Amino acid sequence: MDTFSLTICDDDKITHEVVAKYLLKFYKKRNVELQLQHFYNAKTLLSHAEDQQTILMDIDMPETDGIAASEKLTLLNPNVNIIMLTSKRERFKDAFRIGATRFVTKPIELSELYEAVESARKKQRTFPDLLVEVNGRQWKINQKKLYMAEAYRNKTILYLKDRNISVNLTLKNLEARLCPDLFLRVHKSFLVNMTHVADIQDRVITLNNGIRAMVSFRRETDVKKKLFENEAYWG
Numbered sequence: 001m002d003t004f005s006l007t008i009c010d011d012d013k014i015t016h017e018v019v020a021k022y023l024l025k026f027y028k029k030r031n032v033e034l035q036l037q038h039f040y041n042a043k044t045l046l047s048h049a050e051d052q053q054t055i056l057m058d059i060d061m062p063e064t065d066g067i068a069a070s071e072k073l074t075l076l077n078p079n080v081n082i083i084m085l086t087s088k089r090e091r092f093k094d095a096f097r098i099g100a101t102r103f104v105t106k107p108i109e110l111s112e113l114y115e116a117v118e119s120a121r122k123k124q125r126t127f128p129d130l131l132v133e134v135n136g137r138q139w140k141i142n143q144k145k146l147y148m149a150e151a152y153r154n155k156t157i158l159y160l161k162d163r164n165i166s167v168n169l170t171l172k173n174l175e176a177r178l179c180p181d182l183f184l185r186v187h188k189s190f191l192v193n194m195t196h197v198a199d200i201q202d203r204v205i206t207l208n209n210g211i212r213a214m215v216s217f218r219r220e221t222d223v224k225k226k227l228f229e230n231e232a233y234w235g
Helices: 013-029 042-046 066-076 089-097 110-124 171-177 217-234
Strands: 002-009 032-039 054-058 081-086 102-105 130-134 137-141 148-152 155-159 164-167 183-187 190-193 197-201 204-207 212-214
Touching: 002 013, 002 042, 002 110, 013 032, 013 110, 032 042, 042 066, 054 066, 054 110, 066 081, 066 089, 081 089, 081 110, 089 102, 102 110, 130 164, 148 171, 171 183, 171 190, 183 212, 183 217, 190 204, 190 212, 197 217
Parallel strands: 002 032, 002 054, 054 081, 081 102
Antiparallel strands: 130 137, 148 155, 148 190, 155 164, 183 190, 197 204, 204 212
């Protein structure tokens, strides 16, 4: 079972109860263990900043509001995902400025809440490292940081952000070891991390580090379907 850690920071007790009730039910149906933390003011939350992964943050709180708290929080923990909760749409501009990833308006609409929190969960999700042997040494490769793999003769070239690595694996064997939520075989010679796709034109994929891969005619529909799913999945 997957686990997901979410923190709620809001001075309103009823908001905590409502959000917890519906999100626990939502994730139980999806076989995800939701681990909730509750804070009722920003000061207490900031004292636990380094422990946070995803926060549902109310903007309008006494003493330190959600915008000021988020500015401090991102300095202490740059990797945190912040979802802003507010009844005042005019505060969205301030929230964008400090790097909020999503917004949920009050009164809360469940569909909006589910979409925002689920998008954050999927960004937070981790995957096991890929273990490969390179020149007699074991390498650990973060799957999210692997952009593409290309079959070349009897080897496979792994494309990372700042280097390429040649490994003694077939593309088929490599594909079996990678997460299908991330990777798709777009051509007999190319296996692509679809979360890194920047563009697709004339059956050529361009990744966000500039490298390209051909898409075979028979796989084009699957590629476009996966891109559409990823837009909703990863946000």
